[in-house]
Every structure is written in structure tokens, then in C-alpha cells.
Amino acid sequence: MEVIVKETYEQVSQAAARVVARVLNAKPNAVLGLATGSTPLGLYQELIRMHKDEGLDFSQVTTFNLDEYVGLPKSHPQSYHYFMRENLLKHINIPKQNAYIPSGTTDNYEAFCAWYEQRIRDCGGIDLQVLGIGGDGHIAFNEPSSSLGSRTRIKTLARQTIEDNARFFNSPDEVPIYAITMGVGTILEAREIVLLANGEKKAQAVANALEGPITTMNTASALQLHRKAMCILDRPAAGKLKMLDYYEWIQAKMPNAP
Numbered sequence: 001m002e003v004i005v006k007e008t009y010e011q012v013s014q015a016a017a018r019v020v021a022r023v024l025n026a027k028p029n030a031v032l033g034l035a036t037g038s039t040p041l042g043l044y045q046e047l048i049r050m051h052k053d054e055g056l057d058f059s060q061v062t063t064f065n066l067d068e069y070v071g072l073p074k075s076h077p078q079s080y081h082y083f084m085r086e087n088l089l090k091h092i093n094i095p096k097q098n099a100y101i102p103s104g105t106t107d108n109y110e111a112f113c114a115w116y117e118q119r120i121r122d123c124g125g126i127d128l129q130v131l132g133i134g135g136d137g138h139i140a141f142n143e144p145s146s147s148l149g150s151r152t153r154i155k156t157l158a159r160q161t162i163e164d165n166a167r168f169f170n171s172p173d174e175v176p177i178y179a180i181t182m183g184v185g186t187i188l189e190a191r192e193i194v195l196l197a198n199g200e201k202k203a204q205a206v207a208n209a210l211e212g213p214i215t216t217m218n219t220a221s222a223l224q225l226h227r228k229a230m231c232i233l234d235r236p237a238a239g240k241l242k243m244l245d246y247y248e249w250i251q252a253k254m255p256n257a258p
């Protein structure tokens with residue numbers, strides 16, 4: 001995996017936005033896979049800025065979000081529908097019908113999951129998947145012990161994820177227990193992947209993902225199998241990497257590093 005280390009979260013976000021812009025410039029009708037949470041907020045702000053100041057065009061873009069809480073309607077302020085609308089979609093020129101987010105309120109989850117997978121295929125597959133990483137190494141809501149071949153399905157959240165995400169709710173009791181999430185197998189089919197992480201709290205999960213064994217106990221470690229995956233980190237998140245010197249040495253020699 002290509003590892004890029006930046007000094008600040010702002011630089012991580014800007015580098016990630018340059019990766020997105022590179023993909024859109026090469027393919028204006030690209031399909032993007034998107035994440036929610038704190039990590040990509042800076043990326044989304046930078047994409048909005050690039051759209052407004054530099055004319056970055058989303059008019060032909062399609063997006064697929066990784067996940068949604070089960071039971072939260074689109075209007076719930078903690079739903080990922082709401083998050084995406086407020087933090088990205090309403091600020092750019094993406095056609096509303098091109099932005100797909102798993103449903104948290106369907107009455108037939110099995111059928112919905114199959115439809116979501118088919119929709120990704122019908123749109124030509126994901127060109128660039130943006131990921132964050134959980135403190136337990138999850139990508140999307142593929143918690144430890146998830147199959148590395150998993151597809152879109154319902155997952156029970158791990159206790160640590162519920163505690164981590166409680167900061168967005170009034171109390172941990174309000175955090176939904178289930179989520180609908182793309183699988184690790186779904187994610188690995190993206191043509192290109194960019195994993196973002198910032199802050200010391202992610203350092204151990206990042207080190208396990210990048211340098212540990214490939215294991216269901218850290219589903220981000222499955223990215224080691226991907227041919228075009230990049231990880232962009234700030235220095236605190238890179239703090240436990242054993243090969244940090246090596247990554248920085250390579251980075252210094254890469255003319256096209258974002």
C-alpha cells in the first residue's frame with residue numbers, strides 16, 4: 001500500500017481532494033465510494049471549495065455511500081443521509097438521483113442489499129473508494145470478525161464503535177445497534193482506494209492495518225490485498241508505524257505524490 005504522511009489534518013484533506021480531483025479530471029462520470037464520520041469532513045470541505053473556486057464538476061458523477069444506521073430516517077440529524085446532504089451533496093452540483101446511500105428504513109433489508117450491490121455493478125463499479133478507519137480497525141461497519149469476502153448486509157456494531165460514535169448522540173443508548181454496510185469484498189472491488197486517518201487514537205489500528213497480518217480482527221488489513229490502495233495519514237496517526245522512515249523516503253522520491 002502507498003503510504004503518504006502529512007503534518008496536519010488539513011494537509012491530509014487537501015491531498016485526498018487532489019486524489020478525487022485527479023480521478024474526476026480523467027473520468028468526469030466517475031463513480032465515487034464515500035464515507036461519513038469525522039475523518040472525511042475536511043476532504044468534503046476542500047471538494048466544496050474546489051467546486052466553487054476552481055469549477056470542479058460533479059454533474060456526471062455518481063456516488064455510493066458505505067453505510068447507514070438501521071432505523072434512522074433520512075431526516076434524523078445523525079443519519080448518514082443527513083450527514084452527506086449537509087456536509088457535501090447540497091453544496092456541489094451532483095444530480096440528486098446520482099447519490100446513493102444505503103437505506104436505514106427499508107422493510108426488506110435482504111432485497112435492498114442485493115439491489116445496492118447490483119446498482120454499483122450497473123453503474124460500472126466504483127472508481128475511487130474513500131475510507132476512514134475505526135479505532136478497532138473497521139472499514140465501513142465491517143467490525144472485527146467480519147468476513148473479508150463479505151458483501152452489503154446488516155451488521156451489529158461492536159461495543160467500541162457504539163462508544164466511539166456516542167459522541168454524536170445524546171447518550172450511548174441512542175446509538176443504533178445495527179447498520180447496513182458495504183462488505184469488505186464489495187470495497188475491495190473498487191478500482192482505487194484511499195484510506196484516510198488522523199489523530200493518535202487511530203495510530204494502533206493504522207499500524208495493524210498496514211503492517212500487521214491480514215486478519216478479520218482488523219478489516220482494514222484486507223486493503224493489503226488491493227493493487228491500488230493508498231493511505232493518507234497525519235503524523236499522530238502514523239505514530240506507530242515501524243516502517244515510517246521507509247514510507248517517507250519513498251514519498252520524497254515520488255514526483256506525483258498527492
Ligand code: F6R
Pocket residue numbers: 034035036037038039040066067131132133134135138139140141
Ligand atoms: C463511516 C464509516 C466508518 C468510519 C469510521 C471512522 O461511513 O464507514 O468506518 O469511517 O468509523 O469514523 P471517524 O472518521 O468518525 O473516526
